[in-house]
Structure formats: structure tokens, C-alpha cells
Amino acid sequence: MKKLILLIQVTFFFLTLTDAYSQWYPQTSGTTTTLRGVSFTDANTGTAVGWPGLILRTTNGGVNWISQTSGTTNDLLSVSFTDANTGTVVGYYGTILRTTNGGTNWTSQTSGTNWVLIGVSFTNANTGTVVGIEGTILKTTNGGTNWTAQTSGTTYDLYSVSFTDANNGTAVGFVYPVGGGIIRRTTNGGTNWTSQTSGTTNRLKSVSFTDANTGTAVGEFGTILRTTNGGANWISQTSGTANWFAGVFFIDANTGTAVGSGGTILRTINGGTNWTLQTTGTTEWLYSVSFTDANNGTAVGYSGTILRTTNGGASFINQISSKIPDRFSLYQNYPNPFNPITNIKFDIQKTSVAKLIVYDALGREVATLINEQLNAGSYQVDWNGSNYTSGVYFYTLQAGDYIETKKMLMLK
Secondary structure, three states: OOHHHHHHHHHHHHHHHHHHHOOOEEOOOOOOOOOEEEOOHHHOEEEEEEEOEEEEEEEEOOOOOOOEEOOOOEEEEEEEEEEEOOEEEEEEHHHEEEEOOOOOOEEEEEOOOOOEEEEEEEEOOOEEEEEEHHHHHEHHHHOOOOOOOOOOOOEEEEEEEEOOOOOEEEEEEEEEOOOEEEEEEEOOOOOOEEEOOOOOOOOEEEEEOOOOOOOOEEEEEHHHEOOOOOOOOOOOOOOOOOOOOEEEOOOOOOOEEEEEEOOOOOEEOOOOOEEEEEOOOOOOOOEEEEEOOOEEEEEEEEHHOEEEEEEOOOOOEEEEOOOOOOOOOOOOOOOOOOOOOEEEEEEOOOOEEEEEEEEEEEEEEEEEEEEEEOOOEEEEEEEEOOOOOOOEEEEEEEOEEHHHHHEEEEEO
16 A cells, blocks of 8 residues: 555656646657658647658547558658648658548559659648759649659759748758758749758758748758748848757747757747747657647657647646635746756736746847736746856746736856
């Protein structure tokens, strides 16, 4: 009986830690092989692909992942679904697979090439583009019944492609083996692809556009590039890390997530002016990420890793008491000074939309820890400042008419 009680206590302790500190939580993929691509069409329905010929499907937000029959043993690298039923997967040796029934059946399509196909982007059920090594670009306007080769203007590898409509698309890659970011752009559906200046010697691995003008590309050594004019200019952004990025996904012009080596996940809610490091609980490579709205997202990677968030990856809020406080309160963070994690506690007197935001010494917003409706009670949340420099920071709680700010000091 004592052993049982101890086991229950230990289990509760670790569950409490998970609730208090997890931003992304792991899901059971049922595999230890690498997952390279993921695509969700709504909060519940998604598909992940990987090695060798692996396709996994969920219809309940990843509670269960079911293996599907792909009909190939070739490694699969990318996936694009336009609705719950219609999707395309690409991979090694020119592999293109297509489903129109949510993956119950996957049909092999003729790509016309034996090159490795790495990226795929569909804007509707019929119109899509695939890119790969040696500058390969393929286009379909009939759901893959026919694939037509396009002239990319490069013989170097293209790793990712993003179209926002039938005409406007961008592909990124790199010069092998010396590096150098490659960007190709089309405004006529790929009839012509023009070269753009990336301004980086680092390799680019992923790109995401939300409209014809606004896009972000990521790559090795923490590279993040941003454009708001269709790539006429690409501006380097500060990621705060030297880790490599392999995937990026924006849900709108401001809200995006980048994933990469060492389990790295960065988040921005202001178009990349600030990127915030999020807690993932893994050190495995993450290769791809997909969001269906600002909150619901899934990342996949090495060793069958699947991570899920339902709050945009923001710091998980731990309610430490449901007793109704006498007033709204914001407490001094602990520890203070800190390196690099500190805990912030606060009281909510009545149900309110609460915002807890961290600012640097110049008053610039660096992290939004909370932005949601909370019931009356006492709460705590951690801030991980490992992605920021030493110095003075301020944190502000706003809930209803209540607003209060306190100062904290990070010393590394």
C-alpha cells in the first residue's frame, strides 16, 4: 500500500511539472523512424510522412495516429493537403503520391523524373507545384494527372516552395556543397521563375507565404529572412539562435513558427520583429510544422517525434488555486535575478481576458506569455529568457481595468 501511495504521489508530481512547464506536448506516433513532413487542414485532421514510405493519419488532433498504406518504400519528404480528403506527398526517386479520400487509398503519379522531390505546395485540389534537387520544378493543373517540368533557372537544390494562389509562388534552396541561399520567384504560375537576392550565404530550407507579398524563409545557423514586397527585398531577422531551421509556417502575416535542430521552436506574433524561444521537451531534430489557426499546431521530426500545441506554444498557465482572491495582483518574479527561467505569479479576482507581456528595457515587446480569458483564481507561468540577452526586463499584467508592471533582471 505504501508503494502504491508513493507511486501515485510521484506520478502526480510529474504530471504537475508537465502541466506547469510544457508548451508543446509529445504524441505517440507509433514509429521511431524520421518524420519529414506534416499537413493539417483543421485542428483534428492531419497527415505526417517520413521514412521509408511512411504515412500517418489523425482525425482527432493526434490522440491517435494511424499508419496508412503508401504503396512505396521510398523515403517521403513533404505533404500538402488542400482539404480533409485531397492531398499530395513527394519523396525520393521522383515519388509523387495522391489521395482524394483522406489516405484510404494512395495512388502513384508519374512525375517524369527520378530526382529527389523535396517540397510541395497546392493552392487548390488541382493546382500544385513540386520542387527538388538539381533545380527541379514540376507543375500540375489537373490534380497530378499530368506533371509538367518548368525552367527554374538553377541547377542547385530547391528544398521548399510556397504558393498563395495559382500565380504567385516562391521556392528556396541552396548552392551545394558550399552553401548560399537561393530564392526563385514566379508571378505567372511558373511560366517564368526569376532569381531574387537572399543576402545570405547560409542554406535556406523552408519558406512560407501568407499572401503574394508577405513571406518568411529559414535555414541554417538560425537564418530567418522576411519580405513584405514579394521578395524584392529580403531582410534578415534576429532569431537569437545558431541552431538550424528546417521548417516554417505562418498562419497570417504576423503569426508564425519555425522549427529545427535540437528541438528548437521559435514563435513570432509580430511578423518576426521578435522571435520567442518555446519549450519543447525534446532535443530531436524537428523538420516540419503545420498550424490551422493561431493556437493549434503540430511539429514532426527525428525518431518519430510528434509535438502538439493547442495554445500556440505559449507558456502553459498553471492554476495554483481556484479560491477567489480579494483583488487582482501581480507578484514579483522568482527567482530574481534569474538565469534563464523565472516564475511569475498573479491573482485574477474575476473572470477576465488576461494579458501578461514581457518588454525589454527600451519598451519593446519580447514575449506574450498569456492572452486569454481566465477564471477567478491564482496562477503561475514561467518565462524562459534563454533566447535573450542579460539585462533589465519588465512584465505587465492587464486584466479588465487592472494593469500593473514589475521589473526583473536576467543575469547570464
